Amino acid sequence: MKRLLAIGLALAMVAGIVPAVFAAGEEKVLTIGVDQEAIGLDPHIVTSFSSHRRVDLLYNKLVRHDENLKIVPDLAESWEIPDNQTYIFNLRKGVKFHDGTELTAQDVEFSLNRILDPKTASPGRSYISSIKSIEVLGPYKVKVTLSAPLASFLEGLASNNCAIVSKAAVEKYGNLQKVAVGTGAFMLKEWIPDNSMTLVKNPNYFEKGLPYLDKIIFRVIPEQASLLAGIKAGTLDMAQINDASTILLAKRDSNIVVMQKPGINVRTFGFNTTRKPFDDARVRQALSLAIDRNEIVTVAEFGMAQPTGPIPAGATQWALPLSKLPYYTPDYAKAKALLAEAGFPNGFTFKIVTANSFEGGLSVAQVIQNQLKKIGVNAELEVVEWGIYIDRWVKRDFDSMVELRGGSGEPDRFLYRTIHSTGGVNNFLFKDADVDRLLDKGRVLTTYAERKPVYDELQVVLAEKAPIIFLYCPFETHVLSKQVKGFKQVGYGSLYYLIQTQK
Template sequence: MRAWLVGVALLVAAGSLLSAQAAPAPVTITLGVDQEVVGLDPHIVTAFSSFRRLDLLYNKLVRYNDQLRIEPDLAESWETPDSRTYVFRLRRGVRFHSGAELTSEDVRFSLERVLDPATRSPGRSYIDAIESVETPDRYTVRIRLRHPLASLLSGLASGNLAIVEKAAVQQHGNLQRTVAGTGPFMLAEWVPDNFMRLVRNPRYFRRGLPRVDQVVFRVIPDQASLLAGVRSGALDMATINQGSVVVQAKREPGVVVLQKPGINLRIFSFNTTRPPFQNPVVRYALSFAIDREAIVQAAELGFAEVSGPIPASVRAYALPANRLPSYRRDTARARRLLAEGGYPNGFSTRIVTSPTYEGGIAVAQVIQAQLREVGVVATLEQVEWGTYIDRWVKRDFDTMVELRGGDPDPDRFLYRTFHSAGAVNNFLFKDEAVDRLLERGRVNLDPERRKPIYEELQVLLVERAPALFLYTPFETQVLRPGLRGFRVVGNGSLYYLEEAQK
């Protein structure tokens, strides 16, 4: 009897072992990034690091494809009966990660939440022309505008306009530590400053996607270590921005470098309420004091393009650098303007920066040296990433090196950033002439009539200088050769990971 029991036990154990061996390991893409997220609520966040996770957790009504053209996302189609009305037809059967079906009520709730001043959403400026959001049925959303808005679809493609589950927001209050989306992956595990594990959404509405079981984000602050991770196979992919590391990656035989011109914009910004930056003459003087091409070479090793207020890669609207005033360095003129502004001997200031790529430490060091040549002594305030974001939000800086999210439509980027009522006008900049041009540009639906408006505006912004516009960096991803199907988007979005496979 005892022998029989032992035999049964051995058979059970063997069966368990065979079962364990038969279960395939999950197919995982491990992605290295240099920054942790700063919250996960799509209607609140501003950091690129947060948006890159949200790309995989949420969807919008529409999105930009890898050619930066608008395409359907949650909306399968739309029509414009007149210049102030948009009607969106939603995909049927889309499920939130909770299992609940997405309906027009969730869309209405999401848009109205962004529009609510209490939410303090940076996306509010994208859609503040909305007068009402109507839901004729479960799968139709009608948006009525107070005036025409040329950039409405562009605004709706923003990560800040992701559609969230109404019931989840009502339960949690905000979504900074939880997820209520429809995206291709679901949040499974998060250890801050270490890793985040996302698992495949089995109900995802794009048939056959995603193609892998999980995506793991690993936070590795050092960019050289990111490349080492791809080289060794510990990482399948890494977002690498540091020019010297990109150069090294291009020389590596065992990695693939995907790169294209980006639409984000590096700027050196001023708090225009603090002395001496209340004076536009002083701000403009510093534009003559810097050498933008030298900054590109030193900070990016050439993997960027000098740019004005509209990202240089947006060829339809961006003025080339040779048509922008103060883009040829002239330290003598900088000194004359400083004297005219009341600072013949220069002045001292502080530059807030963070030791990460987005925080712009390399750019700040070059600017610091260039300003010293015209008598401006700049002290670098290096702060950790969370503190950097907090000070940006609170407008607690004299000057700051930033990386701003650009857009193919000039209104979506410029209005929210430089209009006196703009949601992310962290410069506290107010200029009636700038406001008038911004307001004219956004209501004009004819591209040929919009273009001269934005040409005039670009020159004016360079002269009034709420910020010094520096360059647009390239978007770069470094991959293992076995990772296939991923495409780079000029705005940095990672949602094509849903199509990637190993």
């Protein structure tokens, strides 16, 4: 009888139908379903959300965001700002990397220099490019001097792309895409590509008593309906579900917890501005005039998103109302006139690179495709596999692309890297003297009263130049079993608070 039971359990596990709580035995294991694989784990290099969500748990920064997006201590237990170009960070003592070595000021110095090195090609370089010098004042004290004031400096340091890595690990492995030697609450135990990733509790984590969980298992399940089915069956404890119709089904089930929060990530539709006809601002303006954000939110997101301009709509102290942005209200007659003026009276054909996942934005691209038909423009969808999508993104190999960009309530942190001519993720290859001037001016001013007019003007200029059509900010949604307690959402999707989660 015992043998039959063992065989039955083995078959059930292969079929994926054993509840996570049963399969975990005595360990406190949380199984989370995600719809796409991580594309590397090196915090200084990664760009995809799927990678960042793993990095959230494997590494730490000098400072981090709490659930209200406030800057709070992380590896730096405190800091001093004697003047607006000098920051002195006091590090926690006794923090250990996953290989058992102690984190010191030398690792901080090494990490910041690695991010700043153009050869690293780190998106984080744009956040901290104003660093003039880094001085180790002691084993646990680092002084950073800026070449000019940078209002968003601490915000930039709170990015995963500015995580602190082990100097010894980088010297040993070259890069950290397939390994993880961080200080985070969890350590990488196993990675089966396109299947699962297992993280285990870091017994030396610097926050005593944390994490509560012994193990976190990421399971890659591309279909959103299957993610919900996993929650219902108990094979998953948690899932990041983005498909609006699937979320609505989850909300109707009283046995499931749906956590939702207005987000600050931004859905965009952008162009390679070096390719014809997108090197002509009139063409980009025409396409902007054909876009109906409200229809996209209704059709692609079932209303679970907020239309936005260049600054995430949730950053209400900075974001202009869409009514004040040129080319952001649909006007098909004006769009056709601009196309004719640019030499395309009968429209033209181009391609939109997209992927069949939420981040890849296929459903959004389909709505845009239909909207552009109203002005005689034929958009062909290039639906590619996720790894190819990222490769095309990195190589700037596209006419246009639908993306989900990591947003921020701090305009410099979001827009400088995205659209400055030297920006680390300016995949649009856009160069404009007016935009650069405003971005350079906005980042060195230190008071809201000084900065607000600059970013107001910048939003109008970006709407006029239209290298990117900013669409909306999707809500952050997590679907959980009722057994999961203590998880908190962060507006840009971070899973950091899994370290305080219990099951």
